[in-house]
Amino acid sequence: MSRAADQAKPMWVLGAMSGTSLDGVDAAMLRTDGESIFEFGETAYRPYSDSERDVIRAALGHWEGPIVDAATQVVQSAHAEILAQFQPDLIGFHGQTLAHAPRDRGTLQVGDGASLANTLGVPVVWDFRSADVGMGGEGAPLAPFYHFALAHHIKADTPLMFLNLGGVGNVTYVDPRKAQATDTDALLAFDTGPANAPVNDLLTARLGLPFDKNGEIAAKGTIETGALELFLSEPYFSRIPPKSLDRNDFAEMITLVAELNNADAAATLTGMCAAAVVTGMGHCPEPPCQVLVTGGGRLNPVLMEMLAVSLDCPVVPVEDVGLNGDMLEAQAFAFLAARVARGLPTSCPSTTGVSAAVGGGTLSRP
Secondary structure (H helix, E strand, C coil): CCHHHHHCCCEEEEEEEECCCCCEEEEEEEEECCCCEEEEEEEEEEECCHHHHHHHHHHCCCCCCHHHHHHHHHHHHHHHHHHCCCCCCEEEEEEEEEEEECCCCEEEEECCHHHHHHHHCCCEEECCCHHHHHCCCCCCCCCHHHHHHHHHHCCCCCCEEEEEECCEEEEEEECCCCCCCCCCCCEEEEEEEECHHHHHHHHHHHHCCCCCHHHCCHHHCCCCHHHHHHHHCCHHHHCCCCCCCCCCCCCCHHHHCCCCCHHHHHHHHHHHHHHHHHHHHCCCCCCCCCEEEECHHHHCHHHHHHHHHHCCCCEEEHHHHCCCCCCHHHHHHHHHHHHHHHCCCCECHHHHCCCCCECCCEEECC
């Protein structure tokens, strides 16, 4: 049997994701051929220690130098540790985004997939974003092709929205009535704006807390409407998608709440996240029938309530349709790795603004 024919068969792929929230590494097995989802497999989570998180945080926004090398070492060793627990046919290794400026310097995800392949003895697909950026795309978000497959997997028959609330928020509008992800109007994807990152950074700096657990701090506060209006006046929100953000693109949000107490500051930053999503919904080709929320933000009842009262459709965690919101991003890179192995596209004009459908990723064999 030819290699191409063999790759078209369903296989167990291990996806790994270390996101902009900087909490740790998610790993998830997915049985897929890169087009359909056949089975969800085992998962694992490896949190970063406080010292590891500090090393990575210090390197955010940097493109090279010893500070980046130190972060790379942390990312590489953490991934090798968690991925060694599995026995996949293929690995999708996203790495850690340190800097993202697609219209300027490009995009940087640290981590060496070739080295990881040799360490683990398994083929690794990595560097998912560079090809897209090289063809004029934003390089993000990259999960939409997986969201399209999920919509078919859950047998959705009307347009819906996947909303990922990690460090940065991003949405994928999916029309499951379309046969292929690359069909006209099948997908629209873009970053909505900052999500958990500003709140996390605020509470880390002020209280030494990694995040607002259950929205408990924001729940005690009041949104400062003046700060919210200044935030929404940013030109990014009027830009037509596809569009993407770096984790620190809205770092000045912290200065807008600098004079507020902890509760009001957390409430205002949480409100900014919700308002960015609501604003972004206006770009949809038609209103979605439901919004399925993944990422850490879905566990924040204050944020979820803000969204529920502001949107004209049900807003529910992806668990409501039988999916795993903690591991969906890791599963996405397993799915994309299978597509790369088969030479299938991983992004298209409506997801990243790339000039044509393109298959990103580099396949390294041990």
